[in-house]
Amino acid sequence: MAVYTEINEVDLKDFLKAYDAGELMSFKGITEGVENSNFLLHTDREALILTLYEKRVDEGDLPFYLGLMEHLAEQGLSCPLPLPRHDGALYGLLCGRPAALISFLEGMWLRKSEAKHCREVGVAMAKMHLAGQDFAIRRENALSLKGWVDLWDKSAARADEVEAGLEDEITNELAYLEDHWPVDLPEGVIHADLFPDNVFFIGDELSGLIDFYFACNDFFAYDLAICLNAWCFEKDGAFNVTKARALIEGYQSVRSLSAAEVEALPLLARGSALRFFLTRLYDWLMTPEGAMVVKKDPLEYLRYLRFHRSVKSASEYGLVKA
Numbered sequence: 001m002a003v004y005t006e007i008n009e010v011d012l013k014d015f016l017k018a019y020d021a022g023e024l025m026s027f028k029g030i031t032e033g034v035e036n037s038n039f040l041l042h043t044d045r046e047a048l049i050l051t052l053y054e055k056r057v058d059e060g061d062l063p064f065y066l067g068l069m070e071h072l073a074e075q076g077l078s079c080p081l082p083l084p085r086h087d088g089a090l091y092g093l094l095c096g097r098p099a100a101l102i103s104f105l106e107g108m109w110l111r112k113s114e115a116k117h118c119r120e121v122g123v124a125m126a127k128m129h130l131a132g133q134d135f136a137i138r139r140e141n142a143l144s145l146k147g148w149v150d151l152w153d154k155s156a157a158r159a160d161e162v163e164a165g166l167e168d169e170i171t172n173e174l175a176y177l178e179d180h181w182p183v184d185l186p187e188g189v190i191h192a193d194l195f196p197d198n199v200f201f202i203g204d205e206l207s208g209l210i211d212f213y214f215a216c217n218d219f220f221a222y223d224l225a226i227c228l229n230a231w232c233f234e235k236d237g238a239f240n241v242t243k244a245r246a247l248i249e250g251y252q253s254v255r256s257l258s259a260a261e262v263e264a265l266p267l268l269a270r271g272s273a274l275r276f277f278l279t280r281l282y283d284w285l286m287t288p289e290g291a292m293v294v295k296k297d298p299l300e301y302l303r304y305l306r307f308h309r310s311v312k313s314a315s316e317y318g319l320v321k322a
């Protein structure tokens with residue numbers, strides 16, 4: 001579960017005094033998610049999500065994340081809207097942690113997705129990329145090449161505990177990606193964590209995107225590569241090319257990919273697989289036994305990484321022209 005910081009009614013009521021949110025009726029911790037502590041609140045007016053920002057969220061980045069949600073919502077994208085406090089700030093402090101109230105988004109994430117859902121995800125992602133274009137704040141991707149090297153420096157010595165030979169394999173992979181990573185693809189604000197649990201549906205219709213706490217400025221096509229990994233592998237590890245084609249077609253129905261973006265996709269997918277492998281590996285090795293969080297399996301992403309390493313061109317992702 002992800003409630004790292006426990007809160008009590010007295011402190012919460014005090015925190016709510018800074019908002020025009022109505023009177024607190026109930027609150028409960030949300031067990032899903034791994035990054036932050038989340039609570040569902042009911043006031044006499046509305047349902048709200050309270051998020052307390054934990055280890056990986058730097059307080060200095062909150063104006064970017066919360067301002068971005070506000071900006072995207074203003075552009076018509078369906079995503080949670082942060083509530084401003086009386087003083088105009090979009091977050092305050094609760095139990096020693098930065099904390100924000102955001103609007104409750106209707107819908108549920110899909111436990112089992114189909115190609116038609118992947119198409120919707122592609123459409124929504126491309127809309128987000130366009131809507132973010134005139135957002136004024138920039139945030140570099142802390143989990144790109146340099147961030148991967150930093151994570152690897154902390155985990156490499158123990159990697160072979162997870163699978164024999166990993167230390168050499170990942171060291172070589174990182175060196176390859178450092179040598180070949182693209183430098184001049186179209187870029188803008190990307191979500192960077194658009195996994196199934198961050199996309200809500202009502203029936204088959206996408207109702208909105210949540211969890212912008214890895215959003216940053218990076219290549220648009222890297223965001224698509226993240227989704228190839230997060231949406232297009234089946235539980236048995238097989239890559240589902242029908243889903244990938246639907247995802248990319250959905251994306252291109254809103255924003256066309258350039259030839260350079262298409263060509264870079266296999267490499268970007270390798271990098272994206274490595275990114276999630278490394279954060280998962282770090283958590284796997286460093287999270288103490290008995291901590292109240294479900295650790296995600298790094299080896300799942302190692303398998304994806306190996307798959308993309310064998311891909312010769314983006315046509316293997318279902319693109320007709322590559």
Ligand SMILES: Nc1ncnc2c1ncn2[C@@H]1O[C@H](COP(=O)(O)OP(=O)(O)OP(=O)(O)O)[C@@H](O)[C@H]1O
Binds near residue numbers: 030080106197
């Ligand atoms: N605006 C919202 N409306 C409705 N439910 C929400 C909203 N924000 C969060 N939730 C609920 O809280 C859960 C966890 O939220 P979120 O994904 O932001 O957490 P997290 O700790 O950042 O997780 P992770 O990064 O692992 O996906 C979601 O799966 C959803 O059930």
Ligand SMILES: N[C@@H](CCO)C(=O)O
Binds near residue numbers: 035193195276280
């Ligand atoms: N989506 C991430 C966790 C939260 O960022 C993963 O599956 O590893």
